[in-house]
Amino acid sequence: MAERKRWGMVIDLDRCTGCQACVVACQAENNIPLNTPDIVLQARSIQWIRVERYWSGIDENDPAKVKVGYLPVLCVHCTNAPCEPVCPVYAAYHNPEGLNVQVYNRCVGTRYCANNCPYHARYFNYWEREWPEPLNFQLNPDVTIRSKGIMEKCTFCVQRIRRAERRAKFEGRTVRDQEFTTACAQACPTGAIVFGNLADPSSLVSQLAKDARHYRLLEHLGTEPGVYHLKKVDPNYQGAEKSR
Numbered sequence: 001m002a003e004r005k006r007w008g009m010v011i012d013l014d015r016c017t018g019c020q021a022c023v024v025a026c027q028a029e030n031n032i033p034l035n036t037p038d039i040v041l042q043a044r045s046i047q048w049i050r051v052e053r054y055w056s057g058i059d060e061n062d063p064a065k066v067k068v069g070y071l072p073v074l075c076v077h078c079t080n081a082p083c084e085p086v087c088p089v090y091a092a093y094h095n096p097e098g099l100n101v102q103v104y105n106r107c108v109g110t111r112y113c114a115n116n117c118p119y120h121a122r123y124f125n126y127w128e129r130e131w132p133e134p135l136n137f138q139l140n141p142d143v144t145i146r147s148k149g150i151m152e153k154c155t156f157c158v159q160r161i162r163r164a165e166r167r168a169k170f171e172g173r174t175v176r177d178q179e180f181t182t183a184c185a186q187a188c189p190t191g192a193i194v195f196g197n198l199a200d201p202s203s204l205v206s207q208l209a210k211d212a213r214h215y216r217l218l219e220h221l222g223t224e225p226g227v228y229h230l231k232k233v234d235p236n237y238q239g240a241e242k243s244r
């Protein structure tokens with residue numbers, strides 16, 4: 001693998017079945033707090049990756065015609081990240097590997113970054129979260145638990161990146177393509193999510209990003225996302241009529 005890094009992801013919508021395994025894996029890997037019903041009702045749940053649903057072919061007289069398309073959305077680690085320049089304390093910054101990083105102990109909770117993120121990918125901790133026993137035993141020791149007043153979002157499982165780099169350094173080599181991946185990609189039963197180094201033209205993620213179906217969310221904003229989606233192929237597609 002090339003030395004230069006630009007970590008990125010490709011999500012194949014033709015493979016996504018909307019099962020939410022990526023969501024559950026992310027919650028467990030990254031110590032994301034429980035989204036209890038009262039928190040969901042207040043629209044203050046935290047979910048670093050979400051699966052949006054788009055419906056087409058809605059016909060009240062023929063429910064069998066209804067089709068659904070799934071769109072997993074997470075922080076796309078923009079190259080030109082709108083969340084970064086608005087942070088007054090530099091808690092949101094860009095690292096040399098293309099990661100949009102959040103420094104938790106620098107964050108003062110202005111939430112400007114969340115307001116400026118066009119992907120709605122940032123989440124604020126309105127409360128001190130708790131994990132009642134025995135759920136506390138499943139907390140990942142490699143991931144910081146965020147406290148009240150702190151902004152958080154997808155890190156591309158940076159703890160896994162660092163672990164792979166440490167192992168490679170110990171063994172006197174560079175990190176190999178696909179020797180590790182993010183929790184969401186690992187849990188996906190259809191292999192819809194692929195993670196890797198976009199700066200390495202031979203990596204799987206780079207190859208997939210060149211697929212004819214590729215596009216990037218809200219690309220017209222000039223954010224240069226590090227996440228590519230591959231369009232779902234449906235020859236009978238009539239256009240999205242309703243989403244929720």
Ligand code: SF4
Nearest residue numbers: 075076078083100117
């Ligand atoms: S998707 Fe949102 S949070 Fe992520 S880098 Fe872009 S602007 Fe920042």
